[in-house]
Amino acid sequence: MWNFISQMHTGYDQLLLSPTTEAVYPIAWQDIDSDNGKGTYFWEDYSLNYVVNLGPVDVFQLHRYGGDDDNGRQAGIQWLKDRLEERSQTRPIIIVQHYMFSDTIEHGVITPSWHDSQRDALLDILSPYNIIGFFVGHNHGTGPLPNLIPVPWNNPTRNVPEFRPGCAFDQNFALVRVSLSTMDVLYGTAANKTISWNGGATFPLPYANEIWEEVSDWNGNYFGSLGGTYVDTRRVRCPTGKIIVSAGLKQTQSPDPTNRLTWALVVTNPDGSQSQTVTASPPAGGSYFPGEGGMSGIYVDLLPVVCPTDSVVVGVFFWQKHNRIAPGLVVRNVSTGVESEITAAEMHGYFPGEGGSSDLYADTNMVSRPICTGAPNKLQMGGVALYEKGSNRVAIKVLYK
Structure with a gap:
């Protein structure tokens, strides 16, 4: 294989052991870990x-x-x-x-x-x-x-x-x-x-250098276990004119059935004033999954959902991805005003390994946008992801950008 790479990059002939053929993809020797100027094919000491x-x-x-x-x-x-x-x-x-x-x-x-x-x-x-x-x-x-x-x-x-x-x-x-x-x-x-x-x-892109906020504290802000809990699939939306400054997982409250996992958002005016907490609007009805058995047979999808650069996040939701709980975003195109729902691609990446979520707890800490002194009122929610916190909790991380 190295002879093949050498031939592609330098024209090295693996039979004649010399650079006698034309390079298909030449590389400057300065871009190769070599100090002799001879290039890819002279590899013995490098x-x-x-x-x-x-x-x-x-x-x-x-x-x-x-x-x-x-x-x-x-x-x-x-x-x-x-x-x-x-x-x-x-x-x-x-x-x-x-x-x-x-x-x-x-x-x-x-x-x-x-x-x-x-x-x-x-x-x-x-x-x-x-x-x-x-x-x-x-x-x-x-x-x-x-x-x-x-x-x-x-x-x-x-x-x-x-x-x-x-x-x-x-x-x-x-x-x-x-x-x-x-x-x-x-x-x-x-x-x-x-x-x-x-x-x-x-x-x-960028992918790896996105900075995600989370709450690492281990405190009493959780509920479960989730074996008997269902997943609320209603959309939690940001009111018009507001921006999302914090997000978290929550247990549904009365008059809704209290055995469901849902979202909560903290929203403010663009200048940071008039903070309010937003949850799913009633009625709950049949907007949940799975039909029987709670989350005991449901896994947690780990793939992040990131808002396109031409849009802003205006809501969040859960959806059933085969046998998994996965997050989704409601986004609005800045230029056209058209709203759409986006979810993660069909890829692997989930936990726990066996038994679904029967022994998991839901971490209910709110994940707030970081303090940014240069632009304190401009950071907005740009993505969400679920992750495994410790060995027995599902928590969220939030991208603010």
Whole structure:
């Protein structure tokens, strides 16, 4: 595979062992982890790392993994730091390497060659930058689209999607398109000489560097367990002329049935005055799910829902995503005034692993917009996501922008 990469990038002939053919995709030697000026094909003492500028995105290729120093190679970490520092922290970056970030860890080992401490050290280096995707291999099967990797590893509020299209010798691949506002990913296969597509999704950009607010406090603001609780699917809307400054999960109150999970919003005038709490309007009726058994067989979808840049959030709701509870947004286009409902794509990412939500509690802390001295009255709700708080609560995080 490295010979193939060399031929693509430098014209290296793997049979003649010399640069005798024309490069298909030439890379300047300064963008390769090499100090000899000879380029990709002269790799023996180097990390095999390089970076390619593809217009709206930079692609860093880190060989087996970032920091790999096996077989006497340079680790490439200082080279990676130097190249990253040359870029703006908002510049979209894709990381390509062989080993997965999300592989099963046993006794601190991801693979015999890459340990969790090495992975976490690499994530710490990457965390200040706008990493929009990890594209990985190692496991030959096609992975979920995508796994969401916290960056840094112990931070649940920042995630980068990890993509595993499947092994090349089974003719599996990913097609990626990056624009100024989105990243589109398709999984495909060319088996039997026919290209077919088996999954795809669109991701808003920037993705990894969005800052999500949450309440980390462990206090008495929760209810449950949720095994006997239903999910209220009514829309909770912001009144006209108001903006959303806080959001949270709540237990429905009388005269509604009190065994349902719903939303609450705190809204104000644009200048921050006249605060009020808004909940779903009566009557509750049949606007809930599931029909029987409460949430004992329902899972929690972890994928964020982000408002498009040309719109504002005017409401929130829950919906049934197969056997999962998932958030949705009501948004209004700023130019046209047209309202629409948006939800997360059809992708994996949920908890708990077994048994649904029967033993979960709902965290009812309100998540407020951060204090921004430069523009205290301009930050507005831009997205929502559910996440696992500790091991027994479902909580929300909110994007304010």
